[in-house]
Amino acid sequence: MRSIVHTHTGDPSVLELVERDVPEPGPGEVRVRVVRSGVNPTDWKSRRGGTDGSRLPFPEVTPNQDGAGVVDALGDGVDGLVVGDRVWTFLSAQQRPTGTAQEYTVLPRERVAALPDGVDWDVAASLGVPALTAHRALTVHEDGPTRLGHGALAGRTVLVAGGAGAVGHAAIQLAAWSGARVVSTISSPAKAALATAAGAHATVDYHDDDAADQVRAFAPDGVDIVVEVAIPQNADLDAQVLATRGVIAMYANNGGDEATLQVRPNMALNARYQFVLLYTMGEVALRAAVEDVTAALRDGALPVGEEHGLPITRFPLERTADAHDAVEHDAVGKVLIDVQPE
Secondary structure (H helix, E strand, O other): OOOEEEOOOOOOOEEEEEEEEOOOOOOEEEEEEEEEEEEHHHHHHHHHHHHOOOOOOOOEEEOEEEEEEEEEEEEEOOOOOOOOEEEEEOOOOOOOOOOOOOOOEEEEHHHHHHOOOOOOHHHHHOHHHHHHHHHHOOOOOOOOOOOOOOOOOOEEEEEEEOOOOOHHHHHHHHHHHOOOEEEEEEEHHHHHHHHHHHHEEEEEEEEOHHHHHHHHHOOOOOOEEEEEEHHHHHHHHHHHHHHEEEEEEEEOOOOOOOOOHHHHHHHHHHOOEEOOOHHOOOOOOOOOOHHHHHHHHHOOOOOEEEEOOOOEEEEEEHHHHHHHHHHOOOOOOOEEEEEEOO
C-alpha cells in the first residue's frame, strides 16, 4: 500500500511517499481502507515536534488524525461494525505510529464510528478534531447541557470566535442544530459570509471599536458560551459580553500562549474559563461527542463546502506535504487528501 511517512521532525519536506505492507488488525481493532484523510493544525504541529521540537515517539510515523473510508477487516472481539461499512475515524494517530495519510490504517474499535447513509466523504473526513472539539466547548457550561441535540441549547446564546475556521464552523453548526442563537466574530466580509453560510445568526468584525456593543446588541443579557480560538487577543471582549455564570471554552492558543484576565469583572459574573483539548478528554465526554455528532450527521446538520461556510482544498496522497503546508499557512476552510477512490 502507499503510505506517507516521516522518520524525524521538521518542515513538510520530511514527509515521503513509500510502499508498506497492508497491516493486519489485532483483537479489538478495525482495518479501514482510507478514502479521505483530513489535515488539522495538530497534524503539522506534531510533524514539527510540537512547540519544543521533540523527537518522534516512534521510529516511523504516518500523520493525520482524521479520516473516512470503508471497513476492510475486523480483529477478534469487534462488534457493531461489519466489513463494507462506511466509517469516519478520529484520534487515529493518538499514541499510535500510523494515522490516515495512507491507503489502509488499523485503529482501535473505539476510534471508528459508522457513517449514516448519505453522508459524503468530504463531510466524514472533516469531522474528527473540529467537530469533537466544538462539541466539548459547547458542553462545559456550569448549568449544562452535557449533550447536544434538538433543543439542548434553546434559550442560550453562543459566541463563536473565528467562525470561518474548521472548529468555529463546526461549533456554529452544532450550536444552531441544538437551538442556540449564534453570533460569530470574524475579521473580514469574506469570513463573515462563511460564518453566515454555516448558520451564524449574526457576525461582528472584532476589529471594530464597538465590537462588544455589537455583540451586546445581539445578546442584551450576555453570551452564555464563548467558543474561543484566541484568548490572548479576545479576553477583554469576552469579559465585556459574557453572561452571568457564562463559560469561555478555549481550544487553541492563536495569538500567543499568555493572556491577561480582569479579576473583578470575571469574579462578578462567576465566569468560568475552560481549557479544551481533544487529546486529553475523558472517554465519557468523547463518546458522548461521537454519538451526538453522528446524530447531527443523520439530520444533515454538518455539511461542508464553500456554500456551507467551509471551503474545501484538496490534494492527492502524494502531495501530503503540500496539504500540510497549506494548513500551516492558514488556508481558509478545510484541507483534505484524496487517498484512493471509494
